[in-house]
Amino acid sequence: MSTLVMKFGGTSVGTSSAILQTANIIKQHKFQWDNLVVVVSAMSGITDQLIQSARKAAFNDSAGAHAIIEEIQNQHVAVINALITNQDEKENLFSELKKRLDELSNYCQSIQVMGEVTPRGMDVISSLGERINAPIVAAVIRSIGTPAQAIESSECIITDRTFQNAVPDMKHSREKIQSQLTPLFQQSLIPVVTGFLAATPEGVITTLGRGGSDYTAAILADCLDADEVWIWTDVDGVLSADPRVVPDARPIPEISFAEVGELAYFGAKVLHPKTIRPVVSRDMPLWVKNTFNPDFPGTRITQQPPRKRGEITAISTIKDLSIITVEGRGMLGVPGIAARTFGAVARTGASVLMISQSSSEQSICFTIPSLHNGDVIKSIETEMALELLRGDIDRVWSRDGVVIVSIIGSGMRETPGVSARIFGALGKNLINVIAIAQGSSEYSISLVLDQEDAVRAVQAIHAETAPTPNGG
Ligand code: ADP
Ligand code: ASP
Ligand code: MG
Numbered sequence: 001m002s003t004l005v006m007k008f009g010g011t012s013v014g015t016s017s018a019i020l021q022t023a024n025i026i027k028q029h030k031f032q033w034d035n036l037v038v039v040v041s042a043m044s045g046i047t048d049q050l051i052q053s054a055r056k057a058a059f060n061d062s063a064g065a066h067a068i069i070e071e072i073q074n075q076h077v078a079v080i081n082a083l084i085t086n087q088d089e090k091e092n093l094f095s096e097l098k099k100r101l102d103e104l105s106n107y108c109q110s111i112q113v114m115g116e117v118t119p120r121g122m123d124v125i126s127s128l129g130e131r132i133n134a135p136i137v138a139a140v141i142r143s144i145g146t147p148a149q150a151i152e153s154s155e156c157i158i159t160d161r162t163f164q165n166a167v168p169d170m171k172h173s174r175e176k177i178q179s180q181l182t183p184l185f186q187q188s189l190i191p192v193v194t195g196f197l198a199a200t201p202e203g204v205i206t207t208l209g210r211g212g213s214d215y216t217a218a219i220l221a222d223c224l225d226a227d228e229v230w231i232w233t234d235v236d237g238v239l240s241a242d243p244r245v246v247p248d249a250r251p252i253p254e255i256s257f258a259e260v261g262e263l264a265y266f267g268a269k270v271l272h273p274k275t276i277r278p279v280v281s282r283d284m285p286l287w288v289k290n291t292f293n294p295d296f297p298g299t300r301i302t303q304q305p306p307r308k309r310g311e312i313t314a315i316s317t318i319k320d321l322s323i324i325t326v327e328g329r330g331m332l333g334v335p336g337i338a339a340r341t342f343g344a345v346a347r348t349g350a351s352v353l354m355i356s357q358s359s360s361e362q363s364i365c366f367t368i369p370s371l372h373n374g375d376v377i378k379s380i381e382t383e384m385a386l387e388l389l390r391g392d393i394d395r396v397w398s399r400d401g402v403v404i405v406s407i408i409g410s411g412m413r414e415t416p417g418v419s420a421r422i423f424g425a426l427g428k429n430l431i432n433v434i435a436i437a438q439g440s441s442e443y444s445i446s447l448v449l450d451q452e453d454a455v456r457a458v459q460a461i462h463a464e465t466a467p468t469p470n471g472g
Contacts, residue, residue, distance in 0.1 A: 003035040003226040007195060007217035010044030011234040012291040013137055016082035023141045025232065025294055026190065030146060033227075035185045037220055038148070039195045040137050041213040042129025043079070046072060047196075050104070054117045054125045057108035065108045073101055076132060089139045100132050119163035123207045127197035130213070138192040148190040156180050157198035157219055159206045166198055166206035170278070173198075174223040181224065193220065214272040218286070222278035229279060230287045231271065237288045237299030238263065238270055241315045245455055246462045251298070252313060254305035257286075259313050259408050262444045266353075266406035267318035276301070310418060311411035312465040315458050318353060318406075322373040322398045323435060323448055326380060327363035330392025337387075338364055344383035348375040354404055354446050356435045365435055367448055373398045402434060403454040406446045407461060413442045422447075425460040 006029070008022045022040075030036050042050075049068050056064035076097050084090045107125055111117045117125070134150040141148035156177045159166035184191045195213025198206050208215045214231055221229045238260060239249040255263075257280040264273040270288060279286055280303075289298035331337050341364055345352055350372035356365050368376055380396045387393040412418040422445065426433060435448040449457055 001034045002032075003037070003221075003224050004029065004033040004228050004230065005037045005039065005217050005221040005224070005226050006230045006232060007039040007213055008041065008137075008291065009213065009231070009233045010041045010046075012232050013040050013042075013133060014044035016079045018291065019079065019083060019137060019140050020144075021291055021294075022137065022232070023144050023146070025291065026141055026148075027144055027146045030190065035224070035226075036190050037181065037224065037226070038137070038141075038190055038192045039153075039213055039217040039220065040130065040134050040192060041195050042133050043075060046075070046129035046133070047126055047210070050126050050128055051122065053104065053108055054111055054122060057111040058115060058117050060112055060115070062108070062112055065112075066105070069101055069104055069108070072104075072129075073097065076136065080136060083136075083140050084143060086139075086143065089143070093136055093139055096135050097132055100128050104128055120204065123163045123166075123197070124205045127194070127205055127207050130194035130196050134192050134194045138190075141190060141192065146190065147188060148192050149184055151180060151184075151191045151193045153194045153197055153216055154199035154203070154205055156193065157216065158201055159198045159208070161200050161204070161206065163206055165209045166200075168198065168208075168219055169201075170219070170222065172201065173219060177220060177223040181220075208274070209272065211269065211272040212274075214275040215277075218275045218278045221284060222282065226284065228285045228287065230289055231275075232289050232291045233270065234290065234292060235270070236290045236293055236296050238268070238301070238314065240313070240465055241458055241462045242268065242317065245317065245458050246315075249462070251296075253297070254300045254302065255313060256305055256410055256443075257301060257303060258443050259410055260301050262406065262408045262439060263314050263316050266316045266404060266408070266444070266446065268314070268316040309411055310415040311409055312407055312418065312422075312461075313409035313411065315461055315465065316406050316408070317454055317458055318404045319451060319454065320370050321353065321367050321402050321404060321448075322370040322400045323365055323367050323402050324373065324376055324380075324396065324398050325363050325365045326384070326393060326396050328387070328391070328393035328395070329362055330387065330390065331362060331364075334387075334392065340383050341380055342366075344379040345376050348372055348379050350376050354435070354437045354448065356437050367402065367404055367435070370400050373400065399434070401451045402448050403451050404446050404448055405454060405457050405461070406444050408444045410443050412445070419445060421464045422461055425464050426457060429456055429460045431457050431460070 053068040138150040158172040195216040236251040241249040286301040354367040
């Protein structure tokens, strides 16, 4: 039995012509696999709009919230009118849309009364885009003669209660997924599953984090013992850099799970960072392909692609960060300072993206999203109150407006000279490096730079990534 899971992202289902293109891709591949599962995102921009509607309601702006709801309605109505001719299908879709938007409007009213939106409430709202879109995409697939049925992933994927970043219970999910999808396979129906959302065992809606539909596809693939996962998006695969920063970024024909994991972790939006988790241990091939250039092979992600020594595979950037420094001469040799510092950070819920310690042990530096810097400093100051009073620690301070630029490539491993090329490129462009860390895997080197240098730095380093004729 061969099984393929294909996921279509927001832009692949963002307009009526894109949805039709998506439906045709599905129809074309259906015959090559025994079982085909489709995962769809919300139409592009809809999740942002849903979140905005909740925020406006929380700020008592009901007119603003309603204007957004109307826009969401118009966008979906236009697509249904453009693509669905069958009158019954059309009526069903309109009534489903109305039901969801009435729900949204009621949630916004409650939020307005409460004056706030909880993470749990935000998950119910932000997941509506997928729940509206899957039935539309399924109807379009049916309209071109391919049997398909929309499925809510809240009936399939079971998670804990970490709203907005829920963790799947794979064992429980496996049972649910198989029992929901197997009957559809037996009837040769293509399940069109909502990406992004899931539910607790009690049925409370959760989400897997922004961009989480990629992860949905990987979870389904794992639980169905699938053969491959294909992520359809709007670029020719995983590229050597963000194409919005480096217009001549190249598609990477093959990349390893480890490399793509680092790339996603360090900000490349093309894949949700958790996507590789369920598939890596099975060595299940994961492809990233372009809906708008479907004949291009895209990127194949596997355990160990061939790699040339000395080659840099890709560069990525995370913006809006702060570098926090805990410094003081009295820290020298005091055991447990680092553990207590990171304990204090963990209590704020901020994630530490990169750590560097100076060898003299007189300071600890780490990088976090700027959003959290006030809380983090306060928490460390409370934890270290005694050391600060005694003068063992002089100060805890933050430098804002920094980015992490990560240079990724398994070909850099044990190859001298790669860092020289990177720092040479930065030096030539007079770009100052604030901090450096090398991933323990040696697959990545990460640099903290001033935000204003980021674009120039990425472009300069990218110019160094061109493959060398003899592989370095
Ligand atoms: P989807 O809606 O299909 O999930 P996303 O917008 O989440 O698509 O991710 C695809 C986008 O990621 C691309 O359009 C591109 O602008 C951006 N991107 C950033 N870095 C990279 C990279 N290294 N390779 C490919 N795309 C990247
Ligand atoms: N629609 C969700 C988001 O915008 C999930 C996804 O697109 O993967 O974050
Ligand atoms: Mg995405």
